[in-house]
Each structure stands twice: as C-alpha cells, then as structure tokens.
Amino acid sequence: MYINKVQIRNFRSIKSMDLNFHEGKNVIVGKNNSGKSNIIKAIDLVIGEKYPTYLTFQKDDFHAEKDDTGNIQYADSFTVVVELKHGEVRASAFNEGELLKYTRNIVFYTFVDVPIINDSGDIDERYLYYDGREYPGISVNWKKADLISPLLYSADSISIFLHVQHNEDEFLNNYGIVIKKDNSYDFIYGVNKYLRDALITSVIIPAVRSPYSNLKINNYSWYSKMLKERWYSSDDTLRHELEELNHSVREKANEIFSPCINGITSQVCNTINATSVNFQLMTKHTNEMYRTASIYVDDCGFETTLDHKGTGTQSTVIISLFAHYCKMIHKSGSLLAIEEPECYLHPHARRSLSSSLDDFIHGDDRGKPDNQIILTTHSTEFLKNTPVENIQVVRKDPKTGESIIVGVPNEGDYKQYNQKLEKIINSKSSELFFADAVILVEGGEEYLLPLIADLEKESGYPENPLDKYNISVINVGGKSNFSVYIWLLTQLGIRYYVIADFDYLHGGKELLSLKSDDATLYLPSTESKVYDRSDLLNALSSKISTISSKLPQNCGSLKRSVSNSQSLDAKAFCDAIETACLTGEVGDDLKNIWEYLKQKHLKQKMSLSLLRSLGEDKFSDSLEDILDALFQQEHIYILRKGELEDYYTPAGLAILTGKGKEIKAIGIADAVYDNLFEEGNTIADYLDVTEYALVIKQTIDDCKNPT
Template sequence: MYLSRLYIENYRSIQKTDLKFERGKNVIVGRNNSGKSNILKAIDLVLGEYSPTYSKSDNISENDFYGQLNKPIFIWCEIQRENNNGVLESINYTEVLKSTFFRMYHDKEQSDQLRVKITDFAKGEKLALFKFTTEAGQAEIDGGGYFKKWIGGKTYCKGWGFEQEFVDKENFALAFLAYKTKEDVLKKELVFLYRENRNSDWIIGFNCNLRNCIIQSAIIPAFRDPKDQLRISSYSWFGKLLKAYVKTDSVELNAAFDSVKDASDGLFRQLKDKISEKEIEIAFPNTSISFQFNPNSKQDIHKSTLIYVNDGFDSELKDKGAGIQSAVTISLYDFYVRNIVHTGSSLLAVEEPELYLHPHGRRVISNRLSRFVDGGKNQVILTTHTSEFLSNIYESQNIICVQKINTSTTAKNIYFNTPKRKQILIKKQNAELFFADSVILTEGADKYFIEEAARCFARSNKFLTEDYEIVSISEDWINDFNISIINCGGKHELWKYAEILNELEIKFITTADFDFLRDGLNEYFTNLKFEKKHSDKLNKLKSKINSKSKYKSIEQIEGEDLIKEVSDFLIECRDQNLFIFTGELENFYIIKPTYDKEGGVIETLGKLIEEQRPISDYVDLSEYYSLFFNFLSLTQNLKEFVEAEPAKMVAYAQTEKQL
C-alpha cells in the first residue's frame, strides 16, 4: 500500500492543492515558510497514530482554517493497493478481528449498494461523503431509509469478514472534514472508503478502525522528541514492537520481578514504617502504601523501557543529539515494519531530516531512508532544504516543489525517473534551483563572473520609483531576491534545466556564449518546443554566415547588414528569456589571464581578491549589466523589492546622473 494522492482544501496556508505521490521516495522541497510542513501535518492528521476524530485530541483549532471559518477543512488521502500480475497485496487484519463496520444499501435485498462518485471534489460531493456521520444522517439510517450490512468479526456479521469484503478491492481512502457549527462548536469527521479499481465508484465504509491495517505510518516532525516519536502505548508502533518481544510468562522475568520486589521492600521498609504512623496518616484509614522500582503488573513492564545509546558515553537516547535520535527512530521503525507488523508496505514521513547534521551525517540518514524504501516496497515522504536528499541518482524520485504565491501554498510534481533527468542531480550544488524564486542559467564558469558582476551592478546603479524617488539595492541582491545562478555544465545541458524550470513555473533566463547560435540553439528550440518560426529564422540567419567560419563573436561576422540582422535576432532571443552574449568570456577581458576557460576565471577571481580590486577592472561588465536589467524586468523581483519599501518601480537607469 502507498499514499497515492493527497488533496487538501482550506488547511493552514493551503487554500487548495492536489498532490500525487509514488511508491518509493517522495521529496518535498521549497523555501522557508512556503508550506512544506503543512503538507506533512495534513498527512499526520489523517494517517498518523492519533485519530483525527478522537474527542480528546486537540489537533484542530480555528487557526488551522485557511481564510474564513465558514469553509470547512477537507483532507483526502487516497491509498493504492499493489497489484502484481493480478495478485493483490495481502492485508493483515489481526488487530481488528473483533471490530466491525457497516456499508449501506438502498433496498432490503442489498443489491443496490450506496456508492459515491468522486471526481473533482465539488462542494456537493465533499459534503455528501459525510452525510451519514451527522445526527440527521444517523436518524435517516435508523429511520429505515437505508439498510446496513455489517462486516467484520462480530457474530452479527453473519460470517462476512474483512477478507471477503476486500478480496478484490484495490483503492482505499480516508476523507477528513473539520467545520464550525452554527453553535460555534468545532466538529471533526472521518470517513473510510474503498472501491474495486480506479474506474469504480467509491463505497462508504464509515468505521475507520481499519486505517492501520490498510497502511502503517510513522510521522517524524522537525522538532523531534524521542518521547513523542517513540511513544509506548497499546496503539503506537513502538509500543507494539516492544510488546512483541516482552514475554510476560518468562521464568527469568518473573524471578527478576520477585528479586527486585524483595530488594525494594528492604530498602524502603524504614520509610514505609515511618509514614504509616498514625500521626502522619498519609493515606485513607485502613489503607497502606509501599514503594517499588518497577510496575506491579507484568503486563505493562514493556512500558517502562528506556533506550540507551553508547557512543563513547552511555546515556539515554533523549540526551543524545538530533542526528542519533533520527537514525535510531528510523531504524527501529524499519525493523518494526519488516519483522512485526507484517503488512505489505508502510509509510515513513520525515520533516527536515537534515536538521543539526553535518553533510556526512545527512548522507547516513539519506541511506537509511533508501534502505527503508526497500526497492519501492515502502514509501518515504520527506521535506528538505538540502541536496543530500535530492541527489540520489540510483533511485526514481518524485520531487514536489512547494511555493507560496501571495498567502497560499501551491505545489507541483516533477519526476526524475529517466537517465537524462538524473544527470541533473549529479551536480548536488544545483539542487538549489528548487528553492529559488528565479534562476539564471549559465554554460559554466561564467557563473562566478555573474555573481561578482552582480555586486558591481548594485554599487553602480540606481532605480527610479513612480514618485521619482531614487532607490538602490544591496550588493547581495541576488540572495535578497532568492535568485539562483546555476552552472549547467555546457551549452547542450541548458535545455534540460530550462525544461524543469518551465515545469515548475519558476521564472528564469538562459545565458550562453555567442557560438550557441552555431551549436546548441537549434537543439534548445526543439527540445523546449519553441514555435517553429524561431528555428526557421535561426537557420536562415546561419545560412548567411560563412559556414566554414567557427565564429565565436559578433565581430567575426562580415557585413554591416548581417551584423544588424544578427543583433536584432539576439534582441528577439532576449524576449524569449534567452540572453546570448556577443562573444565568449575571453572577448570581455580587460586584463587577460594566463589560462583559458574555467582556469582563467579562477585566476581572475584570485587576482581581484589578492589585489583588492573590483571585477570591473578585469572584465568589461556592460553586457552583464544588460543581462541584469533584462532579468529584473523579466522576473519583477526588483519591482517586488521596491514595492516593499513601499514604492513602485517604473524605470531603470544605469547611472544616477541619468536619473
């Protein structure tokens, strides 16, 4: 089983989102405060160890509603059962054999069962799911309007158990609703549904006791505490793990209990005698008090279990660092699902597993999660800000990019399940594009010049608001505006990154050297499905340029008319978010380095650090400045920055004198 779909409406920062999850690893990425945690909280609310409808569970408050309280919170978790060549994944009903649920029919012959067709969760469809959970709905059932069929382990189920009911069912779902009544009371409802396959309508099962039989889950939040994640109770996975290994009829255990009781009676005899004197009267009349080191009931001995870890110093797990706590929790849950629960598959959701870990520790945890996935048998859903959990090229990963637009969280799926896509993940530092508001793509080492040029750009440029106020931006505006500059590793790699950014709807501009016209631009146009007119114009232009010339700059082109035509084409490319320089790196050096390509870039950066001079002394930055103006106009990052002042940017100028 695995969580295949999560639909959320009106919950926390999420107005509405519809996510697809895959078996194996699902990685949720996005900048801080974008709403990643709220996705995991929604999963925990419905599939976690606590029941969302449990009356004593304080898991929903007025602050959890997005917008107005008159719109209910709705969460739909759809679970897919594995089907291997017609053989459905087995379900272990051991824990619920004595429980029951019912499904309803329209007639006494039970031939017309009550089903609901869920398509796009229109308002009427959502509320129809919960019709019979209300008092009015129960009255309608009891009034004879519908007929029940009981299913489960009780005698009145007439031999029709869970196995017979679910033998051919492939899809399960849990639907959660929270709303405020007219009496200002917060109500919570949970409904269990199932169906034969994706083409069938849903059957309402009502009772949700089967949740842990359908899918076993563990949710580990960002602020971890072993006493919460490793709760010892009759329903928690850790409590079940311990209970499976504590044999209360053990001769050794009973002997140990007797020895500890005798020892404690001796140690505390004087204290017991003192407090039992009449003048103290610590208890009610005719009662006595004693002291023991262990629970009196052998049935509960597992509840006193403590975990100790020896990493050179032997102490309780709760006193160890977050990294060790995470590793132990994940490994124990892995052991539990492999050896105790015996379900077909399980879900592990972890929020920011990288917290408090150095890079090597992050990779250890990433490998533990991959081991838990077990080749796709189990499912992991995690949120992260680091590349260690994104850059595993040996796994097919479903990456979910989360953004906050205005005040609402949006999320999009993107898959890395082909060799070409996985190549992008090899460069771990480039994973930051998933967290960016906008991106500048580069062929290679010019990334470092662009970063330095951006500082000079901020120092030498001012901007004019509609109120004719002159404003400036900080030298660190690239980070202020959440911009990533990505080294794609060659001109033939640019389109792959651009394709991903298009899918994620992240604004970007692609930069390339002049020879991109000759080699690479046609491929870029084709793979990104540009209109044919762009390729036609490029090919016509190339045919006019001497094909034998390995032109690397616009200066090598002969004829003023042709130069004008090429220049006009470069301007048109900029309108398509494609900034092609009029030359290569070496064409812009003021002080030429000893080495070519990346070696020259590193040499130049070393000199400006050593000599304490700006990069503008070594490189002509005029085209870089044109790139920044083009980029800022495209992304409106500057507009957003100036509006925050508050003001509204209406014009750019390269010098204060021009203003």
C-alpha cells in the first residue's frame, strides 16, 4: 500500500492542510521554517517506528494563534489522518507474516456515510467517544482474525488516525484504523502493532542524521527485525560455531581483566550481596548476539563505525539497508521519508543519492513503483524524474504564520503541457518551485537582469535584491513557451512577471492563448474604459499585421542566412520562392517555412518608435495604453523598442560585434563580473536598462509587500 492522502489539523504551524501523494517519489519544497518538517513529523506520529501509545507531547505541538487582544491561544487538540490505498499490484499489498501474528478477534464500529474528517474540516467526534452500544447509523460487529485479510484486500482505502487532546499538562491519545468500502466505514478503536506493520512500514530520516536513532536495535524497529530475521534464517552450524567462539572470547576477556576483577570482587560482593563480577566483550546469550552488531565502513583504509562517518555516508547506508529490508523481508507497502537529503553532500554525491532513491522506488522493475518516497528538499537535483503533480510547495502565510500547501492538479491543461512540464522539472528552470516570484524572459535577459537589479541600490534596495527577495529569472526559451510557465506558476500560487519582445503582439496567438483571470482589460484613459480582452488583443494584432505587411522588404538578413559561394542572388531567390508560393507550385510545408522566414528576416522589426515614425501616432497612443494595462493587470511587459538587441548602446555593440544574441548577453554579463568595463562604468552604459528596471522594481515591491 502507499500513502494517498494526509490530513493535518492544528498541529504545530499547520492549522488545516490536506496533502495528496502518489506512488513513487513525492517531493515537498519550501523555504526554511515553512513547515516541511512538521509534515514529516505528523506522518511519523501515525506510521513511524514508535508506537503512538509511547509518544509524549507538549504544548508547542498544538497550533497557536493570537486572539483579538494579542494573547496566544493554543488549540485544544490536533488530528493527523494518513489514508492508504492499494498500489498497482493489490496482491502484494500487505505483509502476510505480520497479519498472521494478529490472532485476536476484533470489534468493529461500522458507520454509514461518516468520513473521519467531516464537512467542517474537523474529526467526527463519533470516532473519539464510544461505549460499545449500537446507535442509529452505527453498528457493532465482531470479526475473527482470519477475516481481516479479505476485508483489507477489498477496501477502497484504509486510514490510520491519531487524535490528541490536551487539558493543561494532561494529554489524551485516540488512535484507530478506519477501513472504507463504498459508503461504509469500519472503525477499529486502537491499532494493534501487528496490524499496522502489516499495512505499511516506514523509516523517517530527519535533517539532523543520527545512525543511533535510525538504526535502533529493539523489539519494534525495522532494522532490528532485519537483523533478527537474518540471524535466525542462517545455518544452525554457523550459530553454533559463534557460540563456541563467544565462550572462548569470554574466557580470554576474564584473563585480561582478572586484575580488575580480583581487585573489586570482594568489595562489591560484600556491599551489594553479589556473587561475582566479570567483563564481557559480547553478550552471554547467543540468541541475542545480533543485537550487539555494529556497522563499520572502510573509507580509504580508515575503518570506523557509521556514526563517525559523514552525514552523506550515513544517509546512503541507511537507505540501502532499508531498501534491502523492503526487498527481502517486508515485501509490501514501504515508505521512506527523508528530510533534506542534500545535506552535507557535494553535487556529484547528490546526483548519486538521487539515483539511489529512484532505485529504491522501483526495485528490480523500472516500470512500476514498488516503494514510496516522501522527501523535503532545497535542491533542484531531487526534483528530477519527478512527475510535476508529485511536487508540492509549502509556504507560510506572512500574516498568520500558518503553513499552507499548494500543488499542481492532474487535470485541465495538465495533459496539454505534460511534456513541457517534464522538461522544466529536469532543467535549471526547476528553480522556480523555490521562488517567491519569477521573472520570465525569452532569452539573454536571464544573464543581465541580476546585474540591472544591483543598480537599484540607489532606490534603497539591498545588494543582490533578487536573491534577497527570493526572485528567480527564468529563460523560457522563446515566446511560445510562456504559456506553460504561466500556467504552472499560477497553479503554484507564485507571482510572476513576463518580459516579452514586441513581436509577442505580432500574430497575437501566444498572447491570446494565455489564460487570464479577467476577461477584460481596464484602460482608464479611454472613454469606454473596460474592454473585452480577446477582442482588444485580436484587433491590436490585426492592426500591427496590416502595418507590417506594408513595410518594404529588406533582404540583407536573409542573404546572410542563405547565401554561399554557389547561391543565386538573394533578391532573385526571394522573388522566385514568393512566386512559387502564390501560384501553388509548392506544398504547404514549404509555404509555411517561407512565411516564417519572411517574418523573421524580410520585414523590419516592429516597435513602438517605428509605428510613430510611420505616422501612426493615434494608434501608438492607444497601443501604449494597452501595454500599460497588460503590465499592471496581467504582469506582462512588452519591450517597446523590440527585443534585447535593440537595447544595447553604441558602447555595448562596439564590444559585442559579430556575436549571437545570447552570446552578446553573456558577454556583457561576463564583462561586468570580471570588471572589464572602463572605470566608473556600469551595465547601464552598455544597455538601456530603463524598461527592465521598471519590471524588476515592480517585482521587488510586490515581494516586499505581499497581498
């Protein structure tokens, strides 16, 4: 089985949170102190190694809020519900060995149409108070232990919940299992350890690693079970040989320590009525010898215990041991929850550990997930190979301090964008999941905007303001990709701004394809003020296309693009292709290519200044109003001059002659970082930064004053 959903109410920083999980790898990202650890801890309380009966709580485990007078009020209870579902292979859903240990009959309280969490978002009190009697809608049934297995296999879902109430320093725990089938909820009050272990086993690795905590040898830990199973499944002859060796070791130890023994025996025996004292290097009981096992790791010839190795080594060993346990012993639902696996690891080790986690998920078959992972991370490395719907972002409400969760639903436009979303996850663009705000650009601006932002220190901003306010600049790789990024950021609740070339308006398809919360644009300088967004942008695109079609052709760019020593004259080539397209002598594919080349190479680049030079002042004024509205209302800024290349100053062009678009941007950035500019010069001497600075300032102000 795997965790399908976790519902948390009033636990630490979490007032109310529902998390959806999937088979395989699930990733939770968020800034420090956002509440990620509280999510992992909540899961640990319910299905962790430590049985809830032995858990201790304190006041700070309950969600706190300030009342109207400013006093802190703690919730009087918290609830965690972990819902389990069958994976693809239902036949291997449970550990039958653990189920066989469950021998006592079970009393069920059967509810009809009574989910654990009710419509108001709280636990239904009928799951907390019971007296064994039947009430309307509630029946009491006894089932024999051998009927448990078929009941579990046929269930739609199985939920384990923990509800803790407190009154002053007293805490009352309620712990149970609810087996759902259709509209029937079979409630078992109290969860037998064997039953819980049959459903799912887990290991929780916190951010602060400790082999002692994760590899405890006791009666209930997975590690102890693994050692015990290996010990008793080994050959009897081997254990007998060890018993003889152990006896010899004890005798030799007594010889070595005999001076100490002789020196203290009489005093100790007279004082506490003991009969003898001796030193033992190993346990006397052969059947318990596995409990003394210690893990040693040889690191470049230095063999020491695991707790003396680095955190990265410890994590790798623990994960490998748990994977072995799941494969060879448990063989059913297994969860590995790990906080910040990147801690103390260099980049190559991070990638190696990420690959190990993927191996744990799939076992021997890469086609289907055998196990489940829930991890929290600050590293983009651990987002790779993760379906975007398996990634959730946790953040704190700046006003209340409450942790909230957002994710991407596997519905609507998700399927349309699926392949592009995979590319985002596996590229450096995945940084956006960790951002408070994102500026989307088409190309080389990604290298220049951080430098332009540093110029804003005169406006009272700190050094490196984009990093200070958690703002990412993401290169989307062309205007046709803006829509998928905007959709993703909208789903995640991350504010964004777009900086697009002027040709984003030309044709208008990309701009019109963007989903907007408002179907209108508000233009305060016009008489009507409110316009239908689609109609307005269609009219705008049509007008620009009409003006563009009347511009004279300029073959210079195309000539450089297609000519070589054997080519025809560029003008004749253009005329011949144009005639062939008009007369239908070529197919649609070639016509489409030709139209693309004409737009890219033959027409003068459209810009606001070009429109004014053509006498289109009235249209230009209206266009500027529309562009301002797009920026203020939809956070889309259209570059007035055209594209990035049109913003280089003569000094900038002088040092970048002959280079490609993106290489020019990198060249300017490198020159700034390497202090290659003339003394006293900044990036503003080589690039007109005015419009870019406007977008940066607006983004920073939004982050400083979130709504």
